[in-house]
Amino acid sequence: MTVLTLTGLILVIALLGYAMGVARSRSALQAGSVLHSRPQYSGAFVAFLFALPAVCLMLAWVAIDEGIIRSLTIASLPSDVTEGIDRRQAGALIREVFQVISGRTFGEPEPYMRDAAAYYVEAQGWSRTLMYVSCLALGALCAGWGFSRIAPEFRARNKVEAIVSGLLVLASCIAILTTVGIIGALVFESWAFFTLVPVNEFLFGLNWEPQIPIREDQIAGAGAFGAVPVFWGTIFIALISMMVALPIGLFSAIYLAEFASPRVRTIVKPVLEILAGIPTIVYGFFAVLTVAPALRRYGEMVGLDVAANSALAAGGVMGIMIIPFISSLSDDAITAVPRSLRDASLAMGATRAETVSRVLLPAALPGIVGGVLLAVSRAIGETMIVVMAAGLIARLTLNPFEGVTTVTVQIVTLLIGDSSFDNPKTLAAFGLGLVLFISTLGLNVFALNIVKKYRERYD
């Protein structure tokens, strides 16, 4: 909350600086001099000079102050408590301090813990005050310098434009920063995981039982992190979904591109797009509420034992979600085939079906394959449908009526309700996340390349 107040304060003062800059520039105008830039630019110059340094300092402060306060708090504890502790134990101590601060303690806390809590609260207060003072002071200093430079011949517009251009570049770097952040976070936490569980065991092991004991007295499995059954489940469900989506999507695309009248096209295309716009949690609930029980009933009718969380239900519903991806990307690919090819085929006496199957589809194939690969990557990364409809137990099975689990399901179940980053159970989620990120990224890059290459061929 302090950050928001400070941001508001900075904005208000920056506006004030704008007004002062404009006024100073105007007074020079009234005195009869010829200005290089209009007064607004002088005002904007002062405002930017105040706000930018202040905001940067504030963000930097917020990013590092918590860590410093925590390590200072640890250092303030008596040396016999902190003697030779590692990162994990330090984290536990800090959690204890937080409990003392919020008053949720069981029994009387140690007196040194009480002191540490008081120390933490005090340090945080000091840090906040210092942050306010230093941010505003830095801003005022810079703005004062800027204000003093305002003169009739001062090239304020050029300066302001340079600042704005810099901000534009900075904004476009946020995307890079996000990618760096994703890769950094995944690799860093996965690294910690692979020091606990060997990479080989993770990538090629056949046994996945991540329910390890959190406390020593807890009864749980020994914990096994062989992710092959999880990978298989992901691929299996993606395959089932493609078996639903591919024929429906492809046939609709062919119909829309080659047979449908423009009117039908303008109505049906958006209707199919609705399927892609519905949030996946809705599909998940649909799978649990309607599809899974229906499959179970049909299964019973023909004497099959269908699990409540069968791969078929999850994959089937995911297939419905993916139909529009396949249909619109294939539609684009088919309509992108030049008119001349189509006309030539029809002029030779081929029927429409023959034109589609012998000329258009082969010509559009790379685009269609690209679209299918994009859809597969979508299916692999899809989370909510499988979290709600697929199973939790990792099985290596070819039976679509049994439950399997997927990478995304495991990530969610491993991380829900657990916040410490120090046991293999939570870290395993990041290992799975890394595999997921790399595989979807690979599929996307590959698919986009195919689509791009194909487009160039006819342009």
Place this chain on the structure above:
Amino acid sequence: MTDTTRPPASGWADEANRSNIGLKRRHARSRRLQGFGIGAIALAILMLGTLLWTMVSTGYSAFVQTHLSVEVTLSPEEIDAQSPGDANYRDIMQRAWLSSFDNVTEENEGDLLSMLSRGAELQLRNLVIDDPSLIGQTIQMEVPAADDLDQVEKGFVSRATPEEYRIVNDRQIEIFYELKQDGRVSTPFNTALFTEADSRFPELAGLKGALIGSFFALLVCFVLSFPIGIAAAIYLEEFAPKNRWTDLIEVNINNLAAVPSIVFGLLGLAVFIGFLGFPRSIPLVGGMVLALMTLPTIIISTRAALKAVPPSVREAALGVGASKLQTVLHHVLPLALPGIMTGTIIGMAQALGETAPLLLIGMNAFITAAPDSMMSPSTALPTQIYIWADSPERGFTARTSAAIMVLLGFMIIMNGIAIYLRKRLETRW
């Protein structure tokens, strides 16, 4: 007659006849392909229809709630006017409820009491605290019935089911129908669905906390992603030199748009919560994660909108002496704004329905109070749906569908605005 029409025994006509038979087959194949196409589209639309129908047919009943009328005597001995919050409202409510029956025995007391919702005593308490002058009077109240009874009223409990498989027993159903005959049962609109936060009891659970949480998260998402997205798009479309660095940014943005949403959740968990030390479950962190996800959408649609502005506009502005930045900010950007708004609203609608990243940063906690700031723990609309979908009580199934209807309603409104903007404001050049 037959002689003239019969084809000659050999030559071109025979050939033509053979190809005629083939032609029929070939046309049949063409029609078959067309049929498959129509069938596929019909199947897809049928599935969409089934999905929407399932939600509406299971969810509509959650928009009304069964209420029972009770006469409560608020005696000054039991409720101290100085501190009305301290009285035992549970006891008062239960006695008031039981006193309206004349054949209360040891064994049916439990049946009777379990017909009332726990919300009844809370409602009474709030009523008295708001208006202490009621103490000493006898008032008529409409209090929510327990979920089990609500299901009976809505016709989801069949008496044909054996008693031991039902949550309500025969006696309770008997009493309920008697009450109904006396006119003591009403089914008003379920305002609690919008004015209450989450609860363990379906009849008291509402979406208020989730709606406010989603609002805060979307606000943060908009405040961050809208300016940054536009700025990045302006740079890439109007200023960036064509070199490897800008190529890298471009490829990067396209790929970010296709990264699974759960990976953004992992990023939020590791960086915002683990590294920067933000608390879990707060809309601020949720909004920041959603902003990172929405950014590529906004950048891509803004670039398309900027590209659609004809170069003549830029050349004219540059020609009368505007600087490059003035050209873009004063002339190109305003013309592209409708397109940008359309893309932004569509991006926001996507962000509203996004669940997985919010699950990872803990916005699926059980929180019974609506958040009062961006820093207080809360749920969001999709995560609330997830929580309710996981709850075993029958009443939560209907509420989940109702929440989905609310979510879809918001998305339809947002997309409708986007389509309207595109149709009305976008200039065709």
